[in-house]
Amino acid sequence: MGRRAAVTLDGLELAHRRTGAVGLGGAPPVPFAGAAEVVGWFGALQSQDYHPAKWAVAQRLGPGVTDVDLDRAFDDGVILRTHVLRPTWHFVAPADLRWLLELTAPRVHVLNAYAYRRGELDGPLLRRTTDLIADAVAGANHLTRTEIAALLARHGILAERFRLGYILIHAELERVICSGPLRGRRHTYALLDERVPRAASLEREAALAELVRRFFTSHGPATAKDLAWWSSLTLADIATGLSLAGDALENTDVDGVTYWSAPGDAPAPAGHPSVRLLQAYDEYIVGYRQSKHLLDLGGLLVAAPDKLALPNGVIVVDTQVAGRWRRTVRAGAVVLEAVLYRPFGAAETAALHAAADELGVFLGARAVVSVSLL
The missing domain is CATH 1.10.10 (Arc Repressor Mutant, subunit A)
Incomplete structure (x- = not known):
């Protein structure tokens, strides 16, 4: 070829x-000028959990980017959040959303078929709910899940929990709705045509x-x-x-x-250990199936696979999984609980504290680190 x-x-x-x-390997292959460029580099970046997913974007943008900055980018529609590629949420750049959905939505519908049947959501009903939602959110009338459920209930359609989720996923896959701006801490849905510029297929x-x-x-x-x-x-x-x-x-x-x-040379080794606090759904963790073993060439997880059942995220030293971490935000501080799968040396410990400080800057809080050994 x-x-x-x-x-x-x-x-x-x-x-x-x-x-x-x-x-994640020092300087990125291309310098990322903003959140849309990070997301666009991947095509789509998994955002199963919204707040940790923002941290994944920030880590690729470099020091100084804050959680507030990324909320603002999300509210402004610089990056969007919707179901694409798989039955899960992803961040997507507006320029990519339409063609990605055209390509992958039919496959995701197939994967969702059992869930549609389980929820008694046949084609006519899904088309009706999608039309009702589209009419309701038109004119920048962004609605929360609760408000959409109430809307559907007024039309005699039960839409709760599991069933509501797949009604909304269907409307997203049909390129009718996508994420709107946050309303406080609650997510809203917007009409895709009002949120994403028209583009040639x-x-x-x-x-x-x-x-x-x-x-x-x-x-x-x-x-x-x-x-x-x-x-x-x-x-x-x-x-x-x-x-x-x-x-x-x-x-x-x-x-x-x-x-x-892509053709090209690997980045030069940093010469000192790099520690990354990755969210559990970071692309470096979830982007692979056949070759996921490259994360654990030393076999640390073989004896105890449950170690991958992470509460918040994964500690990676250079290229390899070395522990797990959880964050708790308190008044003025973020407490980082790090559980290591092996002892860290002095340089790795210093790098872990530096990574915690980066997380603190992102969250606007002082980082406090607690370390234990599994």
């Missing part, structure tokens, strides 16, 4: 190259090529099965996208597995 194969790599070098691609093959290129550039080295998990696309679609991507991607085989990435 006209691509040159990279030199043979071992697992640690693959992981090192990957941290650079995901924007991409032909399906062009969209496939772009999503495949975007994933392997921002997540590589990674495998086709990793992308199938991340995007819900079939392996046949991914093969088509790879054939269309041309020289934008290169591949290498390691232990009989083919990894794809």
